[in-house]
Amino acid sequence: MVDWGRIDLVVFDVDGTLYAQQRLRRAMLLQLLADAVRCRSLRTLRLLRTFRHVREALGDEEATEFLALQYQRTGERLGCEPAHVRAVTEDWMERRPLPLLAACRYAHVDRLFAGLRLSGKRIAIFSDHPARAKVEALGLHADIVVSATDADVARLKPDPAGLHKVLAEAGVPATRALMVGDRMDRDAAAAHRAGMLALIRSRKPLAGVQTFRRYDDPVFQPVLAPAPAFAPQVAR
Ligand SMILES: [Mg+2]
Numbered sequence: 001m002v003d004w005g006r007i008d009l010v011v012f013d014v015d016g017t018l019y020a021q022q023r024l025r026r027a028m029l030l031q032l033l034a035d036a037v038r039c040r041s042l043r044t045l046r047l048l049r050t051f052r053h054v055r056e057a058l059g060d061e062e063a064t065e066f067l068a069l070q071y072q073r074t075g076e077r078l079g080c081e082p083a084h085v086r087a088v089t090e091d092w093m094e095r096r097p098l099p100l101l102a103a104c105r106y107a108h109v110d111r112l113f114a115g116l117r118l119s120g121k122r123i124a125i126f127s128d129h130p131a132r133a134k135v136e137a138l139g140l141h142a143d144i145v146v147s148a149t150d151a152d153v154a155r156l157k158p159d160p161a162g163l164h165k166v167l168a169e170a171g172v173p174a175t176r177a178l179m180v181g182d183r184m185d186r187d188a189a190a191a192h193r194a195g196m197l198a199l200i201r202s203r204k205p206l207a208g209v210q211t212f213r214r215y216d217d218p219v220f221q222p223v224l225a226p227a228p229a230f231a232p233q234v235a236r
Contacts, residue, residue, distance in 0.1 A: 002178060002199065002210070004222045009172040010116055011163065011191075012142070013181035014127040014134055017201055019104040021182075027100045032092070043078075044088060050074050051089050059128070059156040059186065067154050094130055101137040108215035108224065113140055115225035124166045126179070128156050128186070144169050158189035163196065184209060 015021050032045050051074045058066040058073075071082035071089075078085075116123055124144035125131050131147050146166050148156045155161035167174055174195035181187020182201045188209045191198035199219065202211040212219050 002197065002219055004119070004121075007121060007176060007178050007197075009122045009124060009167070009170045009177040011124040011126050011166055011177060011179045011196075013179075013183070013187045014125060014131050015129065016182035017180060017187070018109055018135075018138055018140065019101055019106060021104075023104045024097055024100055027104075028092070028097055031096065044092065047074065047078055047080075047085060047088050048092055050077050051085060051093075055128070055156070059158070062156070062159055064155070066156055067149060067151075094133065098133055098137040101134060102139055105138050105140075106215060108220075110139065111225045111227065112215045112220055112223065115220075115223045118225060119223050121223070122170055122172070124170060126157075126162045126166055126190075157183075157186040158193065160190045160194035163190055163194040167194070 012018060032048070035044055036042050051070065054073045054077070055066075055070050058069055063069055068082070071085040074085045074089075075082045113123060122144070123142045124146065125135055125142045126146050127134075128148040130149055132145050135142055135145060144166055146153060146162045146169075148154070148162055150162070150165070153162045153165055163174075163179070167177060170177070177196045179187055179191035179194075179196050179198045180201070181191070181198065184200055184202075184206050188198040188200050188206075198209050200206060200209050200211050201213070203213060205211055210219070216224060
């Protein structure tokens with residue numbers, strides 16, 4: 001169990017951690033298919049899929065130039081300009097999902113954020129993607145938001161560079177911080193390299209890390225704000 005008395009800072013991943021990523025992807029796929037029919041082309045779908053594979057490989061490689069390489073490599077594979085890759089991915093991965101995010105937010109995340117704040121703990125975000133607008137669209141507030149794409153980070157997980165930035169900004173030692181994520185090979189790996197404890201959202205137990213299924217699991221009970229009471233009935 002997490003000893004919450006020893007935790008001053010909780011760092012959350014975003015995609016798949018604060019909201020159901022598969023649900024969002026299904027909703028976005030409908031928009032993409034409508035776009036493909038309208039344009040009579042699968043180019044956008046193909047570009048986004050290639051971009052995801054390229055980024056995944058860059059994370060595995062721990063590439064130091066990933067900010068440029070993510071657009072260059074995708075462009076090379078598809079025969080288009082890096083600037084085009086950038087424009088399409090920013091549109092389809094960062095802007096268009098925003099209105100759909102709130103409906104995909106995991107239950108009780110808001111209660112956990114509220115409870116952590118009531119307990120005097122600070123909340124940070126560390127994502128491989130730009131995260132400020134997403135966190136806002138999810139109706140959440142974090143004290144610190146750091147992304148792998150920040151110029152002074154420029155490293156994908158599992159590189160702990162982003163966590164080092166979060167810890168420095170918060171002024172909290174790694175031993176008093178907790179990372180909450182959904183990927184063992186990215187979130188837990190980055191946390192462990194930074195000397196932090198990790199909690200991973202997973203249906204199945206994972207070797208070497210504590211897991212949880214939901215935000216109202218026993219592990220969060222000490223820091224979970226009460227569920228909002230039902231509105232009182234108006235007397236007639
Ligand atoms: Mg994630």
